[in-house]
Amino acid sequence: MLFNVYVMGSIQVEVETAEDAIKRARDEFERRLRENLSAFMQAITVEEDTLLNRTDYYDLLNR
Secondary structure (H helix, E strand, C coil), rough: CCCEEECCCCEEECCHHHHHHHHHHHHHHHHHHHHHHHHHHHHHHHHHHHHHHHHHHHHHCCC
């Protein structure tokens, strides 16, 4: 049976039962959450690094 699964967008999955579709939706949600969280954390890290580098640069100018 074909189910439409909506998780931050949509995918179509072919599974045997509605319970399988729910499990697939949960798995897809967790996968996309990990991907987005990882990208978000990388962005934060880059911003923090940039700010630290900027601070170090200003400290060198002020010496």
